[in-house]
Amino acid sequence: xxxxxxxxxxxxxxxxxxxxxxxxxxxxxxxxxxxxxxxxxxxxxxxxxxxxxxxxxxxxxxxxxxxxxxxxxxxxxxxxxxxxxxxxxxxxxxxxxxxxxxxxxxxxxxxxxxxxxxxxxxxxxxxxxxxxxxxxxxxxxxxxxxxxxxxxxxxxxxxxxxxxxxxxxxxxxxxxxxxxxxxxxxxxxxxxxxxxxxxxxxxxxxxxxxxxxxxxxxxxxxxxxxxxxxxxxxxxxxxxxxxxxxxxxxxxxxxxxxxxxxxxxxxxxxxxxxxxxxxxxxxxxxxxxxxxxxxxxxxxxxxxxxxxxxxxxxxxxxxxxxxxxxxxxxxxxxxxxxxxxxxxxxxxxxxxxxxxxxxxxxxxxxxxxxxxxxxxxxxxxxxxxxx
Numbered sequence: 501x502x503x504x505x506x507x508x509x510x511x512x513x514x515x516x517x518x519x520x521x522x523x524x525x526x527x528x529x530x531x532x533x534x535x536x537x538x539x540x541x542x543x544x545x546x547x548x549x550x551x552x553x554x555x556x557x558x559x560x561x562x563x564x565x566x567x568x569x570x571x572x573x574x575x576x577x578x579x580x581x582x583x584x585x586x587x588x589x590x591x592x593x594x595x596x597x598x599x600x601x602x603x604x605x606x607x608x609x610x611x612x613x614x615x616x617x618x619x620x621x622x623x624x625x626x627x628x629x630x631x632x633x634x635x636x637x638x639x640x641x642x643x644x645x646x647x648x649x650x651x652x653x654x655x656x657x658x659x660x661x662x663x664x665x666x667x668x669x670x671x672x673x674x675x676x677x678x679x680x681x682x683x684x685x686x687x688x689x690x691x692x693x694x695x696x697x698x699x700x701x702x703x704x705x706x707x708x709x710x711x712x713x714x715x716x717x718x719x720x721x722x723x724x725x726x727x728x729x730x731x732x733x734x735x736x737x738x739x740x741x742x743x744x745x746x747x748x749x750x751x752x753x754x755x756x757x758x759x760x761x762x763x764x765x766x767x768x769x770x771x772x773x774x775x776x777x778x779x780x781x782x783x784x785x786x787x788x789x790x791x792x793x794x795x796x797x798x799x800x801x802x803x804x805x806x807x808x809x810x811x812x813x814x815x816x817x818x819x820x821x822x823x824x825x826x827x828x829x830x831x832x833x834x835x836x837x838x839x840x841x842x843x844x845x846x847x848x849x850x851x852x853x854x855x856x857x858x859x860x861x862x863x864x865x866x867x868x869x870x871x872x873x874x875x876x877x878x879x880x881x882x883x884x885x886x887x
Contacts (some may be wrong), residue, residue, distance in 0.1 A: 513564050524884065529573045547631025556605035558631045560598035567633045568595050570604050572625040574613045582615035584608065585622060593613070596634060600632055638671040640699050647680070655679040655691070659700045664874025724787050733772055733780065735787055740870050743797040743826075745781070745790035747806065755800045760859060764865035767794050777806075778814030785818045789826070795875070796827045796868035798860065803834030812840035816847045827867040828853065829862040 526769045528536075531549040538544050546563050551555035558569060572579055572591035577644040579591035588607045595601050603629045611621030640659055647654040677698045681687060690887040728735030734749070742764045749771050756766040763766045768788060770779050790795055801811050811832055821829065837855075844853045851865075854860040 506729045514588045527575050529575065529627075529629070530571060531573060531627075532687070533822055534629075534631070542769045545632040545634045546820050547629060549627050549629050550601075550605055550609075551611065553602045553606035556599045556628055556630055560595070563630065563632060566596045568601065569593070569631055570595050570608075571629045572608045572613050573627045574615075574618075574625050574751060575614045575624045576613070576617040578617055578640040579613065582613045582618075584625075585612045585614070590761070591625070595630075604628070605630075618685055630695075635876065638668035642699070643674075650680050652683045653681040655681065655695055657695050657699055659698065689788075724790060728770075728787055732788070733770065733784060735771075735784075736769040737791065738766050738768050739794045740767045740795045741872060742864055743767045743770075743791070743794045745770050745772065745784050745799045745801075747786065747801050751800060751802060755861075756799065757797035758861040759798065762858075764814055764860045764861070764868055767791055773776055773851035778810070781811065781814040782818045782821065784822070785822060786788055788852075789822065789824065795871035796829065797846060798864040799828060799830040799832070800857070800860070801830075801832050801834075803837060803840075807836045808832040808834055808838040808840035809843060812868060815851065816843065816849060819849050819851065826871060827864075829854060829860050829864045829867070831855065831857060 521870070529549075531547070534544045547568075549558045550559050556570070556742065572582075572584075574591060574790055577584075582608065583589050583593045584591070586607060588611070591613045595604060601647055608625050608628050613625050614620060614622040641657060643656045645654055645656060646652070649830075656676060656678055658676045660672065669855050677695065679691060679695055693825050724737055725735055740759075742759055743761070744755050744766050746753065746755050746882075748770065752769055754773045756769065759766050768791070770784055770788065772784055785797070788797055799811075799815065801808065803811065812830075815828075815830060818824075828848075830844065831854055833855065840854050844851050852860075854863060
């Protein structure tokens with residue numbers, strides 16, 4: 501399993517986009533699943549992954565059959581009924597020759613596949629999986645879900661269902677095993693063996709699978725969110741135009757709330773946590789300003805663990821280094837806040853330092869509207885931060 505922890509924000513009715521962009525803790529491509537099964541002695545159809553049309557043709561020749569399937573490697577359900585941005589229908593196609601493999605690979609790779617799960621945004625297909633076509637004789641079902649009743653994870657498994665697990669649940673509910681997981685203990689070896697045994701796997705298969713680990717394809721994630729996670733920042737992109745840089749998830753949610761209450765729309769959730777160093781602030785600003793929709797940035801920091809004057813130093817350095825052209829509203833409260841205000845006032849940078857949260861939010865929305873209006877009428881107005 502992946503040991504890297506990505507802090508998450510609980511979904512809210514006010515910001516449903518946050519719930520829609522939760523990261524998956526186990527999400528691997530089909531070809532990697534086949535490789536793992538093959539590694540542990542499970543028979544899988546002959547096939548391989550291709551990152552180009554030429555490679556797809558070569559793999560199809562090596563398979564040596566005229567009955568194959570080509571599958572777009574996109575981490576989303578409903579691929580078969582999806583459509584590509586170039587008009588191609590179906591991310592899973594039956595093919596009968598290497599020539600067809602090449603043709604469909606050329607139409608899939610480098611294009612976005614839209615499915616019911618991806619929505620209109622789609623997901624980029626970087627490779628295709630080509631394999632023999634086989635017909636299922638027996639199917640298994642295994643899922644790890646969150647159960648509201650027990651307020652924790654639950655493993656649902658069955659040796660009698662795969663695609664049609666709903667039918668199994670209706671006709672033979674006893675064939676489905678439900679295992680509740682204690683979040684303080686996690687999935688123990690005993691639980692894993694019990695589930696595997698209920699699926700009909702031998703003891704040797706259970707032992708061999710112990711070291712199976714998660715393999716993530718970060719190209720399927722939002723690139724800004726991947727970059728933020730690598731820098732230790734908790735960042736979720738939203739649809740608004742007011743960038744937010746805050747320390748603490750609770751304060752971040754409150755900041756987005758008050759922006760909306762004043763008629764604005766937050767462009768992101770960004771929690772720098774307790775590590776609001778100058779380097780982290782610079783990285784955060786680069787993430788926020790990579791969104792061309794951003795028309796203002798609201799910095800809301802409570803200096804408990806971190807000192808406000810250190811935040812002010814980092815803020816001033818970042819504004820100078822990035823030559824920012826959008827208004828910045830800074831609310832720095834807590835340890836050394838007076839020194840922070842003085843540093844900002846003496847910097848010569850037009851950063852709006854405001855103590856009151858309501859006033860800071862109002863100013864953010866007002867300035868955002870001014871910049872947005874100027875952009876819409878294309879008058880060439882730039883908001884210079886130098887006085």
